[in-house]
Amino acid sequence: MATEQAAQGGMHYLDMQAYVGITKHNGGFDATNELLSFCRIEGARQVLNVGCGIGVGSTYVARKYGCHVAGVDISEKMVEWSRRRAREERVEDKVEFRVADVLELPFEADRFDVVFANPCLHSWRISGERFGNVCGYQTRGYVGLNETFWIQEPAPEMIARVRGAVGSAIPTIENLAVALGGVWVAGSGGENLPD
Numbered sequence: 001m002a003t004e005q006a007a008q009g010g011m012h013y014l015d016m017q018a019y020v021g022i023t024k025h026n027g028g029f030d031a032t033n034e035l036l037s038f039c040r041i042e043g044a045r046q047v048l049n050v051g052c053g054i055g056v057g058s059t060y061v062a063r064k065y066g067c068h069v070a071g072v073d074i075s076e077k078m079v080e081w082s083r084r085r086a087r088e089e090r091v092e093d094k095v096e097f098r099v100a101d102v103l104e105l106p107f108e109a110d111r112f113d114v115v116f117a118n119p120c121l122h123s124w125r126i127s128g129e130r131f132g133n134v135c136g137y138q139t140r141g142y143v144g145l146n147e148t149f150w151i152q153e154p155a156p157e158m159i160a161r162v163r164g165a166v167g168s169a170i171p172t173i174e175n176l177a178v179a180l181g182g183v184w185v186a187g188s189g190g191e192n193l194p195d
Contacts (some may be wrong), residue, residue: 027146029060031118031146032057032060032116032118032146035116035118035144035145035146036061036114036116036144038142038144039114039116039141039142039143039144040114040141040142041061041065041067041114042065043113044065044067044113044114044141045067045068045113046067046068046070046111046112046113046114047061047065047067047068047069047070047112047113047114047115047116048069048070048071048072048105048107048111048112048114048115048116048139049061049069049070049071049072049116049117050072050102050105050115050116050117051072051073051074051102051117051118052071052072052073052078052079052082052097053073053078053081053082053118054078054081054082054085055071055078055081055082055083055084055085055086055095055097056085057071057116057118058070058071058082058086058095058097059082059085059086059089059091059095062091062094062095063089063091063094066094067094067113068094068095068096069094069095069096070095070096070097070098070107070112071095071096071097071098072097072098072099072100072102072105072106073097073099073100074099074100074101074102075099076099079097079098079099082095082097083097110139110140111139111140112139112140112141113139113140113141113142114139114141114142114143114144115139115141115142115143115144116143116144116145116146117144117145117146118146147171148170149170149171149172149173149175150170150171150172150173151172151173152172153172
């Protein structure tokens, strides 16, 4: 059983989520809606959801905004769940899902009006700067990232526990701001957003 493997250290946290068909992120749909608003999603025709998980965000955006959404995830199992969700929600004509690495996205430059991702940098083990460079190449519009971060550096023991639970480190807000070049970091009210 997946939960037994995870408890014994035999399965990565994200693999367990893929096995049972769940994903979650801090802030839920409120955070996703705020991120999409920052990215000026209204009127977008082509949207890329990086790290789409089981397709909840992709199918939601396709339904709510009527645009075409491409979702990518490194996990084949997550992409299977996404395709199933699209069929169940009857939006297969508005979404496509592919297994892809964020560093090797299978799309032409400037295809997308919006590229968005929910907490994922800790999963990919790449810097925010690399994320921005790769995804920025894909869009003619906005790139939005809703990322998990520490407000203050926790004790080393806590860092080790979290790394053991999710498989990688979570950045501090300072490290995230440096990695993203500072201009991307925005608070709940949209402070520090670029024009």
